[in-house]
Amino acid sequence: xxxxxxxxxxxxxxxxxxxxxxxxxxxxxxxxxxxxxxxxxxxxxxxxxxxxxxxxxxxxxxxxxxxxxxxxxxxxxxxxxxxxxxxxxxxxxxxxxxxxxxxxxxxxxxxxxxxxxxxxxxxxxxxxxxxxxxxxxxxxxxxxxxxxxxxxxxxxxxxxxxxxxxxxxxxxxxxxxxxxxxxxxxxxxxxxxxxxxxxxxxxxxxxxxxxxxxxxxxxxxxxxxxxxxxxxxxxxxxxxxxxxxxxxxxxxxxxxxxxxxxxxxxxxxxxxxxxxxxxxxxxxxxxxxxxxxxxxxxxxxxxxxxxxxxxxxxxxxxxxxxxxxxxxxxxxxxxxxxxxxxxxxxxxxxxxxxxxxxxxxxxxxxxxxxxxxxxxxxxxxxxxxxxxxxxxxxxxxxxxxxxxxxxxxxxxxxxxxxxxxxxxxxxxxxxxxxxxxxxxxxxx
Ligand SMILES: [Zn+2]
Numbered sequence: 001x002x003x004x005x006x007x008x009x010x011x012x013x014x015x016x017x018x019x020x021x022x023x024x025x026x027x028x029x030x031x032x033x034x035x036x037x038x039x040x041x042x043x044x045x046x047x048x049x050x051x052x053x054x055x056x057x058x059x060x061x062x063x064x065x066x067x068x069x070x071x072x073x074x075x076x077x078x079x080x081x082x083x084x085x086x087x088x089x090x091x092x093x094x095x096x097x098x099x100x101x102x103x104x105x106x107x108x109x110x111x112x113x114x115x116x117x118x119x120x121x122x123x124x125x126x127x128x129x130x131x132x133x134x135x136x137x138x139x140x141x142x143x144x145x146x147x148x149x150x151x152x153x154x155x156x157x158x159x160x161x162x163x164x165x166x167x168x169x170x171x172x173x174x175x176x177x178x179x180x181x182x183x184x185x186x187x188x189x190x191x192x193x194x195x196x197x198x199x200x201x202x203x204x205x206x207x208x209x210x211x212x213x214x215x216x217x218x219x220x221x222x223x224x225x226x227x228x229x230x231x232x233x234x235x236x237x238x239x240x241x242x243x244x245x246x247x248x249x250x251x252x253x254x255x256x257x258x259x260x261x262x263x264x265x266x267x268x269x270x271x272x273x274x275x276x277x278x279x280x281x282x283x284x285x286x287x288x289x290x291x292x293x294x295x296x297x298x299x300x301x302x303x304x305x306x307x308x309x310x311x312x313x314x315x316x317x318x319x320x321x322x323x324x325x326x327x328x329x330x331x332x333x334x335x336x337x338x339x340x341x342x343x344x345x346x347x348x349x350x351x352x353x354x355x356x357x358x359x360x361x362x363x364x365x366x367x368x369x370x371x372x373x374x375x376x377x378x379x380x381x382x383x384x385x386x387x388x389x390x391x392x393x394x395x396x397x398x399x400x401x402x403x404x405x406x407x408x409x410x411x412x413x414x415x416x417x418x419x420x421x422x423x424x425x426x427x428x429x430x431x432x433x434x435x436x437x438x439x440x441x442x443x444x
Contacts, residue, residue, distance in 0.1 A: 044385070046385040046386075046388040046389045047381060049385070049388050050381040050382070050384035050397075051102065051381050053394060053397055053398070053401070054101075054102025054104075054380065054381060054401065057104075057397075057398045057401050057402060057403075058104025058105050058151065058152070058161070058401065058402045059101070059102050059103050059104050059105070059360070059380055059401045060104060060106070060107075060151065060161070060359070060401070060402040060405050060406070061103060061105070061106050061107065061360055061361055061362055061364075061377075061380075062107050062165070062253065062254075062255035062256055062285035062359060062360065062405070063107055063109050063167075063234075063255045063256035063287070063361040063362065063363050063366065064092075064093060064106050064108055064109060064362065064363070064364050064365055064377070065109045065111055065363065065364070065365040065366035066091070066093045066108055066109075066131075066364075066365050067108055067109065067110055067111070067127050067131040067134065068109065068111045068365070068366070069083075069089075069091045069092075069093070069365040070083045070130055071126075071127065071130060074090075078126075078130065080130055080133045080134055080137060081137070085134070085137075085138060085141075091364075091365045092364035092365045092375070092376040092377055093365050093376070093377050095138065095141050096378075097376055098160055098377050098378075101376075101377045101381065102380055102381055103160055103377055103380065104151075104155040104160060105145065105151045105154070105160065105161035105162075105163065106160055106161070106162055107163045107165040107188070107255060107361075108131045108134070108135075108162055108163065108165065109165050109166075109167050109255075109366065110124065110127040110128050110130075110131050110164050110167070110187070111127065111166075111167040111168070111194075111366070112124045112166075112167070112170070112171050112194075113194070114168045114170045114194040114195055114196035114198075114203075115195070115196060120168075120170045120171045120173055121171060121172075121173050121178060123171075124166065124171035124182070125185075128186070128187070132144070132164075132185075135162045141159055141160060142159055142160050142162045143157070143159040143160070143161060144162055144163075144186060145161035145163050146163075146186060147188075147228075147413055148410045151163070151402075151406065151409075152406070163188050163189075164185075164186045164187045164188060165188065165189040165190070165191070165230075165255055166182060166187050166190040166191065167190075167191045167194055167235070168190075168191055168193060168194035168235070169191070169192045169198055169200070169201060170194065170196065170198055172190075172220070174199055174200070174216070174429070174430045176219070176220065176223050176425070176426050176427075176428060176429075179223060179227070179229075180223070180227060180425060183227045183229050188228075188229060188230060188409075189229060189230035189231070189232045189255060190224060190229055190230075190231070190232060191232040191233075191234050191235050191236075192213075192217070192221075192231065192232065192236050192240060192244065193206075193235050193236050193240065194235050197209050197210075197237075198217075199214070199216070199430055199434075199438060200213060200214045200220060200430060200434065200438075201213050201217045201220075201236060202236065202237040202239055203235060203236060203237060204235055204236055204238070204267055205235070205266055205267070208237055208239065210239075211239050212237065212239035212240045212242060212243035213240055213243040214430075214433070215433040215434055216428065216429070216430045216432075216433040216434045216438070218243065218247045219426055219428045219433055221244055221247045221248050222247065222249070223425070223426045225248060225249045225250045225415050225416065226419040226420060226423065226425070226426070227416060228250075228412055228413050228415070228417075229412075230251075230252070230253050230408065230409070230412055231244055231248050231252045231253070232254065232255045233245075233252050233254050233269075234254045234255050234257040234267070234287075234361075235267065237266075238270055238273060241269070241273045242273070245273070245276050245280050249415050250281075250411060250412040250415040250416070251280055251281035251282040251283070251407075251408040251411050251412060252280055252282040253282055253283050253284075253285060254269055254282075254283070254284040254285055254361070255285050255361045256285060256287040256289075256362070256366075257269050257284060257287055257292070257361070258286050258287050258289075258292045258293055258342075258345040259271075259274065259284075259345045259348045259349055261348055261352075262344055262348050263292055263293055263294060263295045263298055263345070264295065264298070265291065265298045265302070268292055271352050274349060274352040274353040274357075275352055277357040278353065278354050278356070278357060281357075281407070282357060283357050283359045283404045283405055283408050284349050284357060284358060285358075285359035285360055285361030286345045286346050286349060286358065286359070286360055286361065287361050287362060288362045288363065288364075288370055288371060288374050289367045289369065289370070290334070290337040290367075290370055290371060291367075291369060293341050293342055293345060293371060294335065294341055296335045297334050297335060297369070300332055300333075300334060300335075301332065301334075304328055304329055304332060305328075307328060308324060308325060308328045308329070311324060311328075334369065337371040337372065338373075339372070339373050339374050339382055339386050340386060341371060342383055343383065343386045343387055343390065346360075346387065346400065347387075347390070355396045355399055355400075356399060356407075357404060358399070358400055359400060359401075359402075359405050360380070360383070360400065360401070362374075362377070362380075364377050384397060384401075
């Protein structure tokens, strides 16, 4: 389980970005968060326009790792009371910056590392507990949302609609009963894998074992459809994306992925998959993580990570692995990444998938390397301003902000209503569908 230290457990995790997280997280741990850029940036016409637009329509972000940041906070790990969102936090997220960013809805990631040998469900339940206690702690600012109508009601009441998204199917421990229990606790999407290939699904960041989804993996997708839990394809391999798009009765999401044609890393979405979103109805929510946005950054971090992977095999303790990690990545000099580069991903997704299939999933608090000027939850208006300068209409910007995601949620809710009327909860097991040879492995 090489990835359990503070920074190594980060959600977005992707192998390529973990290195960047380590040093930056260490540096910023004791540094007060910057104040929202609302006071720092010149308010040109496009930025004023962007702020006005985000007052008139909710911005719904697909992925924020605040619950993990709280669990791993250096001063009081896991202490929801101590990690006070009414004041500037050491991370990317607090109430003032959510307001400054125009955030109207947020999928809070209840991430669990997939590299542990066991115990996923316990940590998953603890992360759901942290997220739900955060939401309950600030009733004037946050409100639990379980569906599209809840989002709109919470936003209209001036609160940030707060949804839960699981990151990694390892947390169901091959049990559809566990999947249903997570849904009952409020989880409204599940990323099929994180960075580890599972018994039933291949990850983009691990060795493929199945060529996509197994039969049980397909049944997981169908049961998620029946429940009304969105199928999230960030982190999975292209073959898993392909299988899920074939099987899913409901639109899918990519909660935090950018485009592979613009930045060729395994975590991003290939054009042939983007081109299938209109047929499925789903949405790719573009992430801001520097290593997924900029090819120049990825070209430096990917070889470094491969070298780390080669050498880490010889080490036996977590301390040794952490030290190697620091040594490997501390000296890397990374080029700057700009808001314009994020806009390039948004526009590429619009070109290939269409404007009805693009959203935003920043991945704040899941990484430490961001484009300049797009480095916490207060900065979304700057990306909208960039798109306004490129000629985007208000109607299209509203689709990007939340219109597309709300359409996806309503469609998934309709699929669930129909499915629940026609089929009972699935009793399938891994062994019943994939055969006795599919005996669960300890970690994958
Ligand atoms: Zn992630």
